[in-house]
Amino acid sequence: MVREPLIFEMSSKGKSAFRLPSLDVPEKKQVLTGLPLRTEIEEFPEVSEVEVVRHFTRLSKTNYCVDEGFYPLGSCTMKYNPKINERIAALAGFLHTHPLTPEELVQGNLEALQRMEDFLGEITGMDAFTLLPSAGAQGELVGMMMIRACLTERGDPRKTVLIPDSAHGTNPSSAHLCGYKVHEIRSNDSGVIDMQDLFQNMTEDVAALMVTNPNTLGIFETDIMKISEIVHDKGGFIYMDGANMNALVGQVKPGNMNVDVIHLNLHKTFSTPHGGGGPGAGPVGVRKTLAPFLPIPRIVKSKNTYHMEHDHPKSIGRVGSYNGHFLVILKALTYILSLGPKGLKEVSEISVLNSNYIRKSLEDVFHLKYKTPTLHECVFSDKNQRSHGIQNLDIAKRLIDFGVHPPTMSFPLNVQGALMIEPTETESKRDMDIFIDAMKKIAEEAQTNPDILKSAPHHTYVRRLDETAAARNPVLKWTPGVLDEKE
């Protein structure tokens, strides 16, 4: 496919793609006196509607997407995005409401939000929810801030947060943003939290343990009740990263695991689309003890009317411009209503079934560091292929040639050369078999023809890109006069 130019390279003077209606009020020529005005928006593009449509249509075709095929990305839960969700979120009655509309006139929106809070409460077993965080990472920050606020009220915010060495990078950075130091807890030979290490490090100076369950290896922390006891005994909190909720829906409620606060990712478990990198949403559920600290505004129902409340003196405050990612929440709400209790249970059953199928199919070919049973995802490594000079990166890039998006790489940190695979429940056997066969072929190529891996991918719009040059000499925008070289 011919390389698509930047819009600025297609631009020339006088072209336009959109016309506004003529000004219908009397025009005043002298306005904004005394203020610096620009004569024009320099270098801004001028193209026709046809050019806009073709530009974005062609660009879209260079993207792989869930609508096209399999994304075995561990930890991302790249399940199918139902189209009915999009239709509901586009209903005019929802789409055009202004965030500062008086609440009497947006009772429908508030009702939808409250129902979502109730449903998430039922699914997770937590006492109260906030739907305000814009993403999982922001949910983590909100959760940690609430813990800190609660401990501060008790007299001592404490200094440290414990995080397993397998945790997602947002965990320590969220803790750090809250003013906490991070201490890593080791995983044992089974890939779960080393109880001795936890016990020794759990002191009255530790505010919380941030735990993912099942963890990032797909392994359930079977000792979670003992773990929470150790932490609670010293007055700490259990924060649960709910990114892996796909394995638990309808099977276990985090509330029954003595979790104090949990965030969910609507763009993972609850099917809202990733959009190439957002928007998502990261609702946070808490136990009663932490409810007073939830961010504002809170949605409450009194008699038959819904209200947005701002007067909560213990609240950690406002965390976003307005009312959260309303349309994303609507999509997830639609999803919950379209699946119902049986459908939701099926999600965890089939995601665990699919993942174990892939695990069983590949465990003779790729190295599996931990032999412990896994739920909805599993982590292989490139160890068997390293002797041929092949790394996980090469395996990943070669997979692209087989029409499959690579799995998550190099995370969690406690598996060197990791390949984290999570099929989710929406994959067909056929698509999973295509992936399995491709992986087996690649393992074979690693021995017989490693160069073909090293030079992969071969059939994509661009070949392997020089990320080093991009970082050493950053070019972060188009500038005029810098001619692109001929192909």
Next chain:
Amino acid sequence: MYPDEFYYTKNHEWIKVEGDIGTVGITDFAQKQLGDVVYVDIPDKGTLDFHQSMGVIESVKAVSDIYSPLSGEILEVNAGLNESPELVNEDPHGNGWILKLKIKDRSELEKLMSAGDYEKFLDGLEE
């Protein structure tokens, strides 16, 4: 492969001692682990304690703290790394040096490894 006259740390730094000046860098093993170096973030003055973090080295995919092999006072940083951070990859024991410091306490050298010890240490790291 590892110069005999250098001393080495468990965090893969090396130090070359000439009088009371020490030149510090990271080892070939470390630069391989890191991948292509894109940026070196070290202050150009200050005092450092034994094994105190003196800054970070960034590659495309990773960030690593660098720890001072000995206590001392920073004299100079390798200005060439601003323009050419790849020197750390290309010549980690030579032109890819990172900083020079004035050594405070020579006896600390006893806590570091010789080239032979470091090579043995590397062998032990193989999974």
Next chain:
Amino acid sequence: MSYISLSEDDIQDLLNKIGVSSISELFCCIPEEIRVKSDLSLPSALTEPELISHFEKISERNGANEYLSFLGGGAYQHLIPTVVDYLSMRGEFISPYTPYQPEVSQGTLQVIFEFQTLICQLTGMDIANASLYDGATGAAEAVLMAHRIKNKPKVLISRSAHPHYRQVISTYTQNLDLTIEMVDHLDSGRIDIENLKKRLDDQTTAVVIQSPNFIGVLEDIPSITRFAHEAGAMSVLLITEPVSLGLMEAPGKFGVDIVTGEAQSFGISLSFGGPYVGFMACRKEFLRQFPGRIAGQTKDRDGKRGFVLTLTTREQFIRRERATSNICTNQAWCALRATIFLEALGKKGLREMAWQNVQKIRYALDQLTEIEGVTAKFSGEVFNECVLHFDKPWEVIDKALREKKILGGIPLQTYFEDMENCVLINVTEVHTKEDIDLFVENVREIMSR
């Protein structure tokens, strides 16, 4: 509804391959005591037509849909070219993952690169990121960034910056060694520069202003920036209405250090407040402290131009606790819509849109301030919003307007105690002359009662 793609036979095949007789065996690692014993207590599954009917009923409980609205305050009604919906709803834009594998994500990455370029062109800044959650978190990230760079304990912010943005800044900085002090505005609606100058000292990390500000008035960006720099502080500009950049000079030309704000005006429907899209831009010397994803240009092994996420070591998944921010996402799909919007409007279209906003608010104000009992609260120049003071209680006027299905504006007393019966009114290019005349007529009639 089920999105499972396995038949009964498939399931049996998988179970056989794994070597178990039922799916429940695969959950044996979860202790029995904590297992859920019955189905979740949720409504039974609804089919598509049932879902549509269910949600249509809910949305009809929003009375607001039929109203003519003059609400602004950081979220604005603007025209959206049809191509924005048409193109952004393609599955190849909605359903891909984050572009961590650039060879199969060039669409996403090139769009980000174009977005970054457009933001730089509008703001006159050197570098822009791929977007942040929204304007308020952008403001918080800007303050955190300034604090990382200057490491001083004080930030001066104008009282006329968006109250929600100020609140979010407080939330984000509550655990840091940082005090946020407000500087009031004058009768012009602009920040009290003399007072600002007095309070600027070598303990100030940054001065944060918004223009046009929450009360509609445009600030003197060059002077404020100059004073901030003279005191060794950074100059941070918030913009909630970036359509204003269609006419106003690029803040980069005045040496502003960080420009951040909300790009909802660029093709994002009001959506009851989200998802929106924050933008952020800064001067090139601050690159390493800059939060958020960034796309960069490079070449592939055949020498062909391509784009990648770059400088990722600033971000959480590598730097972990040393990251510049914990942000893990951008608002890629919203930024895509903004990009399509800006490219469709183009150089002339955005300027024309800005011009019409300026003209229409003035048309409305000229007539409204002729009515007895209605005065402009502030004297400064406005872009597309203005605060009016009413001699009658706003509740009375508002109630009467609502009977005519008009939402006249945002009452400001909840935000500013000293602004009783002051209302923020926003007029954009979507308001026709008839809309404005209808509004004015009704206000005139109500005020004469």
